[in-house]
Amino acid sequence: MTFVQVGPLSAFTSHTRYLLTLRSKSRPDDYHSLILFRLSAVAPDKPQLYAMESTCPHLGADLSHAELELDQPDMEEMTAAVVCPWHRYDFDLRTGESSHGLNACTYAVQVRDRDVWVATPDEGLWEVVEKRPVSEDFAEAKNTAAPVLPSFYENAREELPNPENLSLPDDEPEPRTLMEWACRILKTANPERKVALTRRAAAAWRTGKVTSTGQKKSDIPSPPDVPPRENMTTVQPGKVGKRGKAGSERSRIAIIHALANIEQWAIDLAWDIIARFGSIKIAGEPLPPQFFTDWVKVAEDESKHFSLLSARLVQLGTYYGSQAVHAGLWESATRTAHSLSARLCIIHLVHEARGLDVNPTTIEKFRVAGDSESVKVLEIIHWDEVTHVTAGHRWFTWVCARLGLDPVETFRSEVKMHFSGALKGPFNTKDRARAGMGPEFYEDLRGEAADWEDPKAKKEKISNSLPPIEAAIVKPGENVGADGGVVIGY
Numbered sequence: 001m002t003f004v005q006v007g008p009l010s011a012f013t014s015h016t017r018y019l020l021t022l023r024s025k026s027r028p029d030d031y032h033s034l035i036l037f038r039l040s041a042v043a044p045d046k047p048q049l050y051a052m053e054s055t056c057p058h059l060g061a062d063l064s065h066a067e068l069e070l071d072q073p074d075m076e077e078m079t080a081a082v083v084c085p086w087h088r089y090d091f092d093l094r095t096g097e098s099s100h101g102l103n104a105c106t107y108a109v110q111v112r113d114r115d116v117w118v119a120t121p122d123e124g125l126w127e128v129v130e131k132r133p134v135s136e137d138f139a140e141a142k143n144t145a146a147p148v149l150p151s152f153y154e155n156a157r158e159e160l161p162n163p164e165n166l167s168l169p170d171d172e173p174e175p176r177t178l179m180e181w182a183c184r185i186l187k188t189a190n191p192e193r194k195v196a197l198t199r200r201a202a203a204a205w206r207t208g209k210v211t212s213t214g215q216k217k218s219d220i221p222s223p224p225d226v227p228p229r230e231n232m233t234t235v236q237p238g239k240v241g242k243r244g245k246a247g248s249e250r251s252r253i254a255i256i257h258a259l260a261n262i263e264q265w266a267i268d269l270a271w272d273i274i275a276r277f278g279s280i281k282i283a284g285e286p287l288p289p290q291f292f293t294d295w296v297k298v299a300e301d302e303s304k305h306f307s308l309l310s311a312r313l314v315q316l317g318t319y320y321g322s323q324a325v326h327a328g329l330w331e332s333a334t335r336t337a338h339s340l341s342a343r344l345c346i347i348h349l350v351h352e353a354r355g356l357d358v359n360p361t362t363i364e365k366f367r368v369a370g371d372s373e374s375v376k377v378l379e380i381i382h383w384d385e386v387t388h389v390t391a392g393h394r395w396f397t398w399v400c401a402r403l404g405l406d407p408v409e410t411f412r413s414e415v416k417m418h419f420s421g422a423l424k425g426p427f428n429t430k431d432r433a434r435a436g437m438g439p440e441f442y443e444d445l446r447g448e449a450a451d452w453e454d455p456k457a458k459k460e461k462i463s464n465s466l467p468p469i470e471a472a473i474v475k476p477g478e479n480v481g482a483d484g485g486v487v488i489g490y
Contacts, residue, residue, distance in 0.1 A: 008116070079094065180214055
């Protein structure tokens with residue numbers, strides 16, 4: 001049995017559940033998501049740690065917020081079963097066995113010299129690419145090691161709409177599927193309400209209140225072409241004023257406001273990938289539940305980032321919406337609305353990966369300026385963004401594996417077709433590598449797409465665009481319409 005080191009024991013004391021994502025070093029498209037459970041122990045030097053696959057083997061439900069049924073809680077070696085929130089299947093934490101005849105994958109956990117090691121899915125070499133607590137729901141209230149968010153954010157959260165108490169219009173029933181939730185959130189203009197609905201939808205998905213993705217329904221709702229905005233002045237990307245280099249408070253406010261705008265679009269992008277592509281099939285295979293779970297997590301992270309930045313603006317005496325913003329990020333989303341492969345490449349492996357390059361420099365500028373509160377926010381955002389690029393890499397390589405395509409060659413092809421200009425350095429090679437992107441992906445690469453123009457203004461040229469890679473492997477003539485134009489369908 002092969003093990004991988006996941007971190008010091010001291011790193012697993014603030015919460016009772018942790019999400020671990022493993023990636024094969026020999027097969028970069030092979031990811032496994034695990035949950036590390038920590039049960040209470042009689043003695044602190046005898047932790048009870050268990051690891052299990054993060055999804056139910058029945059229909060793929062997320063087990064991160066599943067109930068635990070404890071047996072013999074007064075005994076030194078208690079046992080526990082994880083109960084799936086969708087259909088109440090129970091799985092023994094030690095063996096994975098269920099009273100319903102199913103079996104969940106469990107992984108042996110060892111503590112060696114105060115370090116935690118977890119058995120790998122096979123005998124090959126694996127690496128840990130993500131390690132994070134499973135929300136504050138499972139935080140140890142009295143544990144001083146628990147991560148602390150800035151105090152101004154905690155105060156601001158009290159003023160946000162409570163997701164549970166948030167009322168929906170009388171003519172809008174409660175969404176029954178995740179894709180319906182995605183469209184509802186995309187059509188929400190108010191950013192605070194968008195954040196609250198995101199938290200509500202994520203909780204509904206994790207706890208089993210919503211169990212259907214909606215990908216098999218015939219009446220799938222359509223996402224908006226452009227998500228609406230409330231009380232914002234939107235200008236062309238090149239028309240936004242200069243923000244400076246963070247040396248003055250005015251400059252830092254401008255930078256934080258610009259980042260908040262990016263995060264609001266990022267919330268929409270996470271929901272749009274669910275709403276727009278959730279029903280497609282890749283080589284005849286539907287997208288698995290883990291795809292939806294990953295992007296729900298990204299959406300929830302982005303909503304947290306927006307709230308952090310918005311609250312920081314308030315503390316600095318201003319507010320989100322006080323400055324002009326642009327929708328450049330959504331222009332890239334529109335360019336890639338026809339293809340999941342293109343969307344993953346351009347949005348998550350180009351734009352978000354670029355964030356990994358520039359974030360450390362921005363953080364250092366704020367640190368030099370003495371703005372420690374903003375530094376805390378930016379550091380939280382940066383480490384979350386590494387996991388978002390990882391999610392992009394995970395699902396892009398998943399698509400490539402099912403189509404028999406080389407990920408590097410395909411990525412470079414997508415960038416050339418759907419991005420304008422060179423991918424600019426300097427590159428944060430360390431964090432890009434953490435996310436699965438070696439230099440072979442991005443070095444010496446230039447996009448050859450024409451400068452962006454609204455496709456609605458040039459409808460006559462759309463029929464000449466290339467089909468998405470997902471739809472390209474078809475019989476000759478299968479995707480050609482009567483007028484000779486390319487027909488893109490899933």
